[in-house]
Amino acid sequence: MSLTAAIQSVSALVSSAKSSSFLGQGVGPETRFTSFSMPLLPSRKLSICKCVSAAPPTEQTAHKTKVARNANMAKLQAGYLFPEIARRRSAHISKYPDAKVISLGIGDTTEPIPEVITSAMALRAKELSTFEGYSGYGAEQGEKKLRAAIASTYYKDVGIEENDIFVSYLLFGANVKIAVQDPSYPAYVDSSVIMGQTGLYQKDVEKFGNIEYMRCTPDNGFFPDLSNVSETDVIYFCSPNNPTGSAASRDQLTKLVNFARANGSIIVYDSAYSMYISDDSPRSIFEIPGAKEVAIETSSFSKFAGFTGVRLGWTVVPKELVFSDGFPVARDFNRIVCTCFNGASNIAQAGGLACLSEEGLKLYGLQRVRRTERAVCVGALPGQELVDVFAEILEKTHLVTTPGSGFGPGGEGFVRVSAFGHRENVLEACRRLKQLYQ
Amino acid sequence: MSLTAAIQSVSALVSSAKSSSFLGQGVGPETRFTSFSMPLLPSRKLSICKCVSAAPPTEQTAHKTKVARNANMAKLQAGYLFPEIARRRSAHISKYPDAKVISLGIGDTTEPIPEVITSAMALRAKELSTFEGYSGYGAEQGEKKLRAAIASTYYKDVGIEENDIFVSYLLFGANVKIAVQDPSYPAYVDSSVIMGQTGLYQKDVEKFGNIEYMRCTPDNGFFPDLSNVSETDVIYFCSPNNPTGSAASRDQLTKLVNFARANGSIIVYDSAYSMYISDDSPRSIFEIPGAKEVAIETSSFSKFAGFTGVRLGWTVVPKELVFSDGFPVARDFNRIVCTCFNGASNIAQAGGLACLSEEGLKLYGLQRVRRTERAVCVGALPGQELVDVFAEILEKTHLVTTPGSGFGPGGEGFVRVSAFGHRENVLEACRRLKQLYQ
Numbered sequence: 100m101s102l103t104a105a106i107q108s109v110s111a112l113v114s115s116a117k118s119s120s121f122l123g124q125g126v127g128p129e130t131r132f133t134s135f136s137m138p139l140l141p142s143r144k145l146s147i148c149k150c151v152s153a154a155p156p157t158e159q160t161a162h163k164t165k166v167a168r169n170a171n172m173a174k175l176q177a178g179y180l181f182p183e184i185a186r187r188r189s190a191h192i193s194k195y196p197d198a199k200v201i202s203l204g205i206g207d208t209t210e211p212i213p214e215v216i217t218s219a220m221a222l223r224a225k226e227l228s229t230f231e232g233y234s235g236y237g238a239e240q241g242e243k244k245l246r247a248a249i250a251s252t253y254y255k256d257v258g259i260e261e262n263d264i265f266v267s268y269l270l271f272g273a274n275v276k277i278a279v280q281d282p283s284y285p286a287y288v289d290s291s292v293i294m295g296q297t298g299l300y301q302k303d304v305e306k307f308g309n310i311e312y313m314r315c316t317p318d319n320g321f322f323p324d325l326s327n328v329s330e331t332d333v334i335y336f337c338s339p340n341n342p343t344g345s346a347a348s349r350d351q352l353t354k355l356v357n358f359a360r361a362n363g364s365i366i367v368y369d370s371a372y373s374m375y376i377s378d379d380s381p382r383s384i385f386e387i388p389g390a391k392e393v394a395i396e397t398s399s400f401s402k403f404a405g406f407t408g409v410r411l412g413w414t415v416v417p418k419e420l421v422f423s424d425g426f427p428v429a430r431d432f433n434r435i436v437c438t439c440f441n442g443a444s445n446i447a448q449a450g451g452l453a454c455l456s457e458e459g460l461k462l463y464g465l466q467r468v469r470r471t472e473r474a475v476c477v478g479a480l481p482g483q484e485l486v487d488v489f490a491e492i493l494e495k496t497h498l499v500t501t502p503g504s505g506f507g508p509g510g511e512g513f514v515r516v517s518a519f520g521h522r523e524n525v526l527e528a529c530r531r532l533k534q535l536y537q
Numbered sequence: 538m539s540l541t542a543a544i545q546s547v548s549a550l551v552s553s554a555k556s557s558s559f560l561g562q563g564v565g566p567e568t569r570f571t572s573f574s575m576p577l578l579p580s581r582k583l584s585i586c587k588c589v590s591a592a593p594p595t596e597q598t599a600h601k602t603k604v605a606r607n608a609n610m611a612k613l614q615a616g617y618l619f620p621e622i623a624r625r626r627s628a629h630i631s632k633y634p635d636a637k638v639i640s641l642g643i644g645d646t647t648e649p650i651p652e653v654i655t656s657a658m659a660l661r662a663k664e665l666s667t668f669e670g671y672s673g674y675g676a677e678q679g680e681k682k683l684r685a686a687i688a689s690t691y692y693k694d695v696g697i698e699e700n701d702i703f704v705s706y707l708l709f710g711a712n713v714k715i716a717v718q719d720p721s722y723p724a725y726v727d728s729s730v731i732m733g734q735t736g737l738y739q740k741d742v743e744k745f746g747n748i749e750y751m752r753c754t755p756d757n758g759f760f761p762d763l764s765n766v767s768e769t770d771v772i773y774f775c776s777p778n779n780p781t782g783s784a785a786s787r788d789q790l791t792k793l794v795n796f797a798r799a800n801g802s803i804i805v806y807d808s809a810y811s812m813y814i815s816d817d818s819p820r821s822i823f824e825i826p827g828a829k830e831v832a833i834e835t836s837s838f839s840k841f842a843g844f845t846g847v848r849l850g851w852t853v854v855p856k857e858l859v860f861s862d863g864f865p866v867a868r869d870f871n872r873i874v875c876t877c878f879n880g881a882s883n884i885a886q887a888g889g890l891a892c893l894s895e896e897g898l899k900l901y902g903l904q905r906v907r908r909t910e911r912a913v914c915v916g917a918l919p920g921q922e923l924v925d926v927f928a929e930i931l932e933k934t935h936l937v938t939t940p941g942s943g944f945g946p947g948g949e950g951f952v953r954v955s956a957f958g959h960r961e962n963v964l965e966a967c968r969r970l971k972q973l974y975q
Contacts, residue, residue: 161830162798162827162830162831162857162859163801163859163860163861163863164797164801164802164803164830164831164858164859164860164861165768165770165800165801165802165861166713166770166771166801166802166803166860166861167860167861167862168860168861168862168864168869169869172869172872172873175872182875205674207673207674208673209671209673210671211665211666211667211668211670211671212665212666212671213666214663214666216666217662217663217664217665217666218662218663218666220659220662220665220884221658221659221660221662221663222659224655224656224658224659224662224884224888225652225655225656225659226655227649227650227655227658227843227846227847228649228650228651228652228654228655229649230649232649233647233648233649233650233843234846235645235646235647235843235845235846236643236645236845236846237846275604285876286876286877289876289877290876290877293873293876293877330603332603332604333604359602360600362603363601363602363603363604364602364603364604365602365604389600392599392600392602393600393602405665405671405673407673407674408665408672408673408674408675408882408883409665409882409883409884410880410881410882410883411882419600420602421600421601421602422601422602422604422605422606423601423602423603423604423605423606424601424605424606425601426606431606431607431610434610434613435610435731437620438723438724438727438728438731439724439727439728439731442848443848443882444846444847444848444849444881444882444884444885445846445847445848446658446662446847446882446884446885447882447884447885450662
């Protein structure tokens with residue numbers, strides 16, 4: 100096992116927090132439902148195009164460099180899902196200019212940020228025009244006050260301290276074998292491909308080589324059968340998961356931590372959606388005994404406080420987590436942060452601090468979710484076979500969804516419905532879907 | 538030649554803009570001087586410690602993962618320069634509590650940001666509290682308006698368009714052979730080491746294996762003798778250079794572009810300090826004919842507008858730049874941006890846009906530099922041998938500088954004096970140095 104370019108570089112996990120998920124298991128009594136998604140078979144015909152086209156350009160440039168294209172980039176499949184959805188949406192709007200199209204595809208936060216937060220950011224911005232208030236470079240690890248506030252707000256009872264918190268996202272590097280939930284947000288797999296950690300895409304099984312896909316479907320309660328999972332260096336685990344919305348229970352996470360301990364793996368736990376948990380499922384992996392020796396946690400203000408555009412997140416690297424030679428992961432992580440990254444915007448950090456102030460926390464209680472962006476139950480719908488369900492839903496209801504296959508082979512047979520959107524739109528979408536499938 | 542994980546991941550170039558340089562050649566008549574630095578021999582005794590300690594921890598954790606530490610991290614030398622300087626500074630202050638210590642080591646912007654800029658950021662922050670003004674995810678490539686403003690402000694006459702601009706920093710990845718100016722800002726070399734592009738550190742020559750160090754010293758007018766430079770995939774070139782402050786002339790950059798064309802290399806041109814140029818030296822590599830087929834340019838609002846803490850930069854990847862198979866570099870770059878990066882803070886981008894507004898440009902004319910942060914001539918000082926000049930300067934003048942050796946073997950014999958600081962401090966520093974060395 101080797102971990103090269105370990106934790107190398109910034110921000111694939113930022114992307115992991117990008118899309119919204121429809122929430123299921125562990126989300127609380129009012130909205131609990133068995134699956135985030137509708138058990139429909141999405142069409143295999145939907146070709147998901149790249150953010151960039153795969154076609155080489157016509158021969159028009161006068162000069163070619165001798166630099167070879169990164170072979171890993173060529174491995175990426177014709178699939179950055181979201182641009183294709185955008186294209187289909189545009190085509191649909193052209194076809195039906197008067198239809199009220201509702202997008203439940205790419206989720207996004209929609210509700211204004213409370214003034215207590217934005218005022219803090221505006222104040223920090225204005226202070227930068229004063230001699231007293233101006234500041235240049237901040238600490239690469241993030242501002243001390245914000246790190247302390249994150250530690251005391253989210254990790255008070257689990258022994259995570261200010262120095263374990265890095266106000267940034269970072270990512271593991273090359274030559275690492277990873278495991279991912281299947282389905283999962285595509286950024287884990289795609290960034291792993293770019294880093295050169297994987298083999299080629301295997302069309303027959305719809306998987307990349309050298310990635311362990313941990314099946315998480317209704318059959319196993321959206322939690323992998325760990326007895327079937329082989330040893331890997333890094334286990335990406337997002338809970339509540341995007342796209343399934345399933346939150347792992349305390350028992351399940353205890354199994355995961357014990358599995359990582361037995362195998363010598365490192366869990367990268369993405370808790371970006373933890374604020375949507377309203378039962379007693381853990382909000383942090385560090386609630387599980389022994390996790391500090393096997394896990395890193397990443398999280399974000401994106402969903403919690405509508406900071407998708409403001410950009411602010413953090414990573415917890417406990418001092419107890421060590422490589423096989425005993426060297427602490429946090430020290431290398433810190434070195435990389437110091438060398439390659441200069442920290443988050445001071446203005447965004449002022450906003451983060453305001454979120455965690457007494458007044459901010461009254462608005463954003465740890466267990467409270469803004470109702471307007473809450474998941475809304477759609478309910479299970481009868482299965483259909485071999486039809487392009489994405490296209491059918493779009494055509495008949497003017498609703499834009501996301502085919503589950505875009506999240507891995509485990510997503511086949513599902514569509515993802517994002518519940519991030521204006522509440523009235525989500526409710527209207529539910530009405531249309533009920534009408535179509537009842 | 539191969540370029541794997543090409544342009545892989547975010548932000549080593551952010552760090553490249555971190556420290557300030559003392560400006561020399563090409564900086565304009567009032568402040569022109571032959572060298573940024575004082576030709577003194579810095580002590581070889583100065584041990585530059587890491588941002589993170591290299592010492593493994595004592596055996597206290599109950600569990601070790603089986604994940605091997607990234608071997609590239611272990612290659613990094615005991616040298617992240619700046620923490621050691623901070624340590625020496627602290628020790629000096631403890632020793633001389635009443636001394637007026639002036640730090641010319643790590644440079645930083647010091648002057649408040651004009652209100653036209655901060656008001657725009659405050660307004661954008663406040664708008665996020667309104668239904669009309671709220672927005673979630675922005676375009677990964679940066680906001681359209683800002684990309685257009687950067688293109689029209691900086692690249693109007695050189696054929697670089699909005700779509701060539703990415704509001705982010707990115708970096709080349711593994712298995713690339715790089716060339717750097719020697720001396721140069723340590724982030725190029727250190728991030729290359731982390732990416733696994735280099736061999737081991739060779740103590741005798743004070744260089745990493747598999748990096749081409751292009752000597753840039755007073756002997757060659759701070760421009761490399763390209764006839765001695767071997768073929769590499771990527772040539773990092775910063776002009777005006779940090780730490781030498783030397784700006785390459787049009788003739789020199791033409792030579793560099795022709796060299797890259799002949800060798801099939803890609804130049805990564807760091808123009809973060811271009812606003813300090815006041816003669817007719819190019820401010821962008823794209824002023825050189827043929828550069829669009831061989832160069833990427835990175836730049837930043839950090840120095841230009843005091844945005845070191847706000848964080849905002851951009852990268853230009855011309856559509857004409859192609860890999861050896863004809864595939865456009867910009868397409869892979871865009872794919873990586875879409876997959877691994879979600880763009881800069883919307884509030885920071887509002888500030889960037891205000892910098893480039895009519896009113897902002899009146900304050901920050903393209904060729905104007907805020908006088909308070911302008912380089913101040915120190916002048917050449919007599920050489921000394923085998924003394925710890927850094928320590929001598931600190932001890933005798935209470936000035937914190939940076940040993941040139943921290944920037945590569947080409948920095949031996951120099952100290953770097955940052956001119957980013959309050960003007961009165963810089964002038965006082967000059968007086969003390971003149972007194973010491975006259």
